[in-house]
Amino acid sequence: MTERRAHLRATSDAYDAVVALYADLARAWLDGVPLDRSVIAAFADLARAGGGPVAELGCGPGYVTAHLxxxxxxxxxxxxxxxxVDFARAAHPGLRFRIGSMDALDLADxxxxxxxxxxxxxxxxxAELPAYFAEFRRVLAPGGTLLLAFFExxxxxxxxxxxxxxxxxxxxxxDLxxxxxxxxxxxIGRMLREPGSEERFRRGHLLMRAEDPRTGERTRA
Known part of the structure; x- marks a missing residue:
């Protein structure tokens, strides 16, 4: 098994081991973070204007997918x-969830x-993150919107x-x-917020638009 595959397997196994606990902790998280919700709402406005389906990659128990x-x-x-994925399907039967790796998506360009x-x-x-971003760009149509949330x-x-x-x-x-x-x-824009009372680190959010590969410029929705 390659080092990359071993890392993915270890990450999958780690989340499989805490599904119920993680889902319970994350269930109401969006309720207490108005700034985060505002970034998601801005993404939704941009994505609706551009058209096309949206994917939440690394969806976990599916709460953000359901919010979208x-x-x-x-x-x-x-x-x-x-x-x-099993939990998300049971919790949100009206939504679609699939197993997959963010750096090798079963989606057309x-x-x-x-x-x-x-x-x-x-x-x-x-060192592997550029490959993830390259895959995100591959599956996004020109002008498509990317929202990243991360620890700053x-x-x-x-x-x-x-x-x-x-x-x-x-x-x-x-750097990101x-x-x-x-x-x-x-x-397109960014939002940083300080950690809440139960959080350790500053939270970062980036809104990005996919450039048109033919021109190297972003396409307006």
């Missing part, structure tokens, strides 16, 4: 963990109008930390935005 559906989007979820990666690229080893490094370098499930990484927002630009995205 409630905002009027044609959305489905993808997750590496079979246990999380340009198939999506939007992607949400809600604290899901945080487990990717830093607060002025420091990329830093590993002891996430409650498995090793994760905090990223400087400028630059990786996305190199993969063919243009920044």
């Amino acid at each position: 559906r409630d905002l009027g989007l044609d959305v489905f979820g993808v997750d590496l963990s079979p246990g999380m 340009g198939a999506l109008g939007g992607i949400v990666s809600w604290y899901s690229v945080i487990h990717a080893p830093p 490094a607060e002025g420091g370098p990329v830093t590993a930390f002891d996430h409650k499930v498995t090793t994760a990484y905090r990223w400087p927002v400028d 935005a630059e990786l996305a630009r190199e993969a063919g995205f243009t920044e």
Whole structure:
């Protein structure tokens, strides 16, 4: 087994082992974070204007996927963990969920109008993250919107930390935005917020638009 495959298997196994606990902790999380909800709402407005289905990649128990559906989007979820996908399907029977890896999606080029990666690229080893962004760009139509949520490094370098499930990484927002630009995205906006009373780290959010590969420019919706 390659090192990359071993990492993906370890991440999947770690989430499979805590499905019920993780789902319970995440159930009402969006209720207490109005700034985060505002970023998701902005993404939904952009994605609706651009058209095309939306994928939540690394959807976990499916709560954000369901929230996106409630905002009027044609959305489905993808997750590496079979246990999380089983939970999401049972909890949200009207939505579609599938097992898959974010860096090797079973989707045609340009198939999506939007992607949400809600604290899901945080487990990717830093050297592998460009491949994830390249895959996001491949499956997004020109002008499609990408929303990234992550733990921000607060002025420091990329830093590993002891996430409650498995090793994760905090990223400087400028470094993460630059990786996305190199993969063919243009920044629309960003939001940083300080940690809440039950949180350890600053939260980062980036809204990006996929450039048209023929011109190297973003396409307006």
